[in-house]
Amino acid sequence: MRLNRKFFLQIFFILILLILGWAILNNLIINLSRTGIGFNFYWLSKPAGFSLAEQPLRYSPSDTYAWALFIGWINSLKVIFSSLVFATFIGILIGFARLNKNSLIGLISAGYITVIRQTPLLLQLMFWYFVGFLNLRNNTFLNFKHLINFSIQGIDLFGIKFSSEFSALLFGLSIFSSAFIAEVIRGGILSVPFGQWEAFRSLGLSERKGFIKIIIPQALPAFIPGLTSQYLNLAKNSTLAIAVGYSDIYAINDTIINQTGRAIECFIILLSSFLILNLLITNIMGIINKLIIRSRK
Amino acid sequence: MSTKINKFKIFFLSKIKTCILLKPFSFFLNILFLSSIISLLLVSLNWIFFKANWSVINSNLSLFAFGSYPPNEQWRPSLWLVVLTFIALITIYGPKKKWLRKNLVFVWIGTVPLGIFLLKGGFGLIPVMSQNWGGLTLTILITSCSILFSLPFGILLALGRRSSLFVIRKSCSFYIDILRSIPLIAVLFFGQLLIPLFLPYGLEIDRVWRAIIAFTLFVSAYIAEDIRGGLQSIPKTQLEAANSLGLNKYQITRFILIPQSLRVALPALTNQVIGLLQNTSLMSILGLMELIGIGRSILANPEFIGQYIEVYIWLAIVYWILCTLMAFLSKQLEKKMSTNKGY
Numbered sequence: 001m002r003l004n005r006k007f008f009l010q011i012f013f014i015l016i017l018l019i020l021g022w023a024i025l026n027n028l029i030i031n032l033s034r035t036g037i038g039f040n041f042y043w044l045s046k047p048a049g050f051s052l053a054e055q056p057l058r059y060s061p062s063d064t065y066a067w068a069l070f071i072g073w074i075n076s077l078k079v080i081f082s083s084l085v086f087a088t089f090i091g092i093l094i095g096f097a098r099l100n101k102n103s104l105i106g107l108i109s110a111g112y113i114t115v116i117r118q119t120p121l122l123l124q125l126m127f128w129y130f131v132g133f134l135n136l137r138n139n140t141f142l143n144f145k146h147l148i149n150f151s152i153q154g155i156d157l158f159g160i161k162f163s164s165e166f167s168a169l170l171f172g173l174s175i176f177s178s179a180f181i182a183e184v185i186r187g188g189i190l191s192v193p194f195g196q197w198e199a200f201r202s203l204g205l206s207e208r209k210g211f212i213k214i215i216i217p218q219a220l221p222a223f224i225p226g227l228t229s230q231y232l233n234l235a236k237n238s239t240l241a242i243a244v245g246y247s248d249i250y251a252i253n254d255t256i257i258n259q260t261g262r263a264i265e266c267f268i269i270l271l272s273s274f275l276i277l278n279l280l281i282t283n284i285m286g287i288i289n290k291l292i293i294r295s296r297k
Numbered sequence: 298m299s300t301k302i303n304k305f306k307i308f309f310l311s312k313i314k315t316c317i318l319l320k321p322f323s324f325f326l327n328i329l330f331l332s333s334i335i336s337l338l339l340v341s342l343n344w345i346f347f348k349a350n351w352s353v354i355n356s357n358l359s360l361f362a363f364g365s366y367p368p369n370e371q372w373r374p375s376l377w378l379v380v381l382t383f384i385a386l387i388t389i390y391g392p393k394k395k396w397l398r399k400n401l402v403f404v405w406i407g408t409v410p411l412g413i414f415l416l417k418g419g420f421g422l423i424p425v426m427s428q429n430w431g432g433l434t435l436t437i438l439i440t441s442c443s444i445l446f447s448l449p450f451g452i453l454l455a456l457g458r459r460s461s462l463f464v465i466r467k468s469c470s471f472y473i474d475i476l477r478s479i480p481l482i483a484v485l486f487f488g489q490l491l492i493p494l495f496l497p498y499g500l501e502i503d504r505v506w507r508a509i510i511a512f513t514l515f516v517s518a519y520i521a522e523d524i525r526g527g528l529q530s531i532p533k534t535q536l537e538a539a540n541s542l543g544l545n546k547y548q549i550t551r552f553i554l555i556p557q558s559l560r561v562a563l564p565a566l567t568n569q570v571i572g573l574l575q576n577t578s579l580m581s582i583l584g585l586m587e588l589i590g591i592g593r594s595i596l597a598n599p600e601f602i603g604q605y606i607e608v609y610i611w612l613a614i615v616y617w618i619l620c621t622l623m624a625f626l627s628k629q630l631e632k633k634m635s636t637n638k639g640y
Contacts, residue, residue: 006461006462009462010462010463010464010465013462013464013465013468014464017468024495027494027495027496027497027498028494028495030497030498031493031494031495031498032494034498102323102326102327104327104330104331105326105330108330108334114617114621115613115617117620118571118616118617118620118621118624119575119613119616119617119620120575120576120578120589120616121575122578122579122581122582122589123578123589123609123612123613123616126589126605126609127605127609127613130605130609131605131606131609135605232478236479236480236481237480238480239480239482239483240482240579240582242482242582243582250480250482250483253483254486257490263487263490263491263494264491264494267483267487267491270479270483271475271478271479271483274478274479274480274483275478278478
């Protein structure tokens with residue numbers, strides 16, 4: 001009897017979903033046929049016709065849409081992984097500083113975290129781009145024997161040039177994410193029982209040695225879930241690149257929709273590319289997690 | 298008495314010791330940081346009071362607050378903002394009357410329809426099109442509407458994800474996982490593009506409402522996960538107790554599960570609200586005139602060209618105050634909702 005009720009409830013739910021889906025699909029088909037666009041992916045092999053400022057591989061406007069999307073995908077990966085490294089580095093630094101006994105350093109890092117966390121990322125990105133880089137005009141801000149060169153063209157590091165859009169995005173994303181990563185690090189270290197601190201002190205280890213040898217290894221597994229979710233957030237936040245004019249996967253999808261009007265196909269492409277990206281990040285973090293657990297045995 | 302003084306002495310001596318005497322490296326570091334902070338402060342104060350040109354903010358204050366709302370009708374959004382501030386103050390200082398304290402949540406919910414009515418007009422007020430809404434009012438309106446709609450939706454999703462029915466469980470987790478894997482800007486952009494395509498021909502929703510729908514769909518997935526965390530934290534004994542009292546499934550959900558999980562999830566929910574408030578800024582990319590959109594349009598005005606720093610710092614201060622206020626409000630709410638007040 002009870003099983004029957006459950007069964008009918010599920011059937012009912014499926015029916016509702018089907019009716020809803022059918023209504024939406026019906027409206028979609030009517031609207032698409034009215035605009036005369038239709039639904040197919042043949043346009044991917046047609047020439048794109050727009051130029052890209054940022055091209056890690058060779059690209060010209062006569063190349064196909066598919067190639068443009070691939071370039072955007074590579075641009076996204078480039079900015080995500082480079083800001084991921086920087087964000088982790090700054091985040092660890094700030095997280096440790098927050099726990100420092102020196103109250104001044106703790107205060108500075110607490111201030112940094114609230115200011116960064118309580119203002120929108122978009123505002124910070126616009127700040128780094130319009131104030132940070134475009135305000136430099138042509139005179140260079142920091143020119144250190146041609147090793148590092150900050151200018152309106154971006155950063156020139158040992159002769160490798162990074163565009164100002166990329167650099168602004170890198171700065172904004174890594175600083176924004178670092179504040180969140182700092183909180184993850186702090187939480188992880190606080191999760192180690194206080195007895196461990198007392199134990200290594202009573203064994204006569206120095207503060208630094210005990211922190212590195214005793215506390216950090218125990219806190220590492222606690223970092224991983226928080227770090228994974230922050231990295232996923234960073235990957236999703238990187239789509240704000242469009243605000244500073246960096247051509248990542250979302251910006252290129254946006255351009256293609258404006259050109260061809262193929263919103264649904266582009267939505268599917270964007271969805272699948274982010275699913276792949278999420279899987280990539282979660283799997284890499286899963287491998288790191290396994291390595292950490294194995295090293296503890 | 299003497300022990301007190303002694304304690305005082307020891308306390309101060311240890312402070313001085315930890316600060317200066319024992320660690321020369323730390324002392325040096327402190328001096329370095331302090332001097333750099335002071336010099337930075339001096340430079341920025343000098344810039345704020347002497348170099349910056351704040352006329353870009355002063356002359357556009359009404360734009361920042363109301364957007365291009367008709368000047369004769371601006372008392373309506375300001376009335377709404379005043380009501381909101383008033384209720385926030387009541388929440389912080391604690392209402393004296395018991396019925397008000399009990400129904401504070403409903404008062405907060407009631408502010409949303411009030412705001413929509415005041416902004417939109419009708420029923421005796423002159424109607425104002427949503428294209429003219431803007432500034433701080435629009436930011437707060439989008440935030441409050443989306444939260445109001447996404448909270449029940451998120452609770453339903455969270456309950457659905459723990460349901461014993463296979464189909465409901467799978468479809469809820471599918472929805473949550475998909476929505477959590479796409480970036481917000483994509484959800485908003487495709488919300489603007491696709492919602493008209495999904496609706497029957499002739500039925501149109503304006504931009505603000507499309508944005509609110511997209512925000513609701515997005516945030517409810519995140520809220521569902523937070524509430525699921527709250528649901529999982531409820532001990533099994535609670536369910537057993539409820540069952541032994543003879544409550545049915547609906548009563549258990551309504552009186553046992555939801556209130557407790559909401560209480561546990563409150564800090565996480567606050568973070569979602571703060572994140573949502575910050576993320577409404579993304580609508581400026583898609584052409585809505587909320588705070589940052591207004592800032593962008595003012596910067597595009599030839600009269601104020603190049604005054605990026607002033608506008609951005611002003612916007613950052615506004616957002617910072619709003620977010621900090623929200624965090625503070627939720628701490629107060631947490632205290633009021635806490636069960637350990639004594640019996």
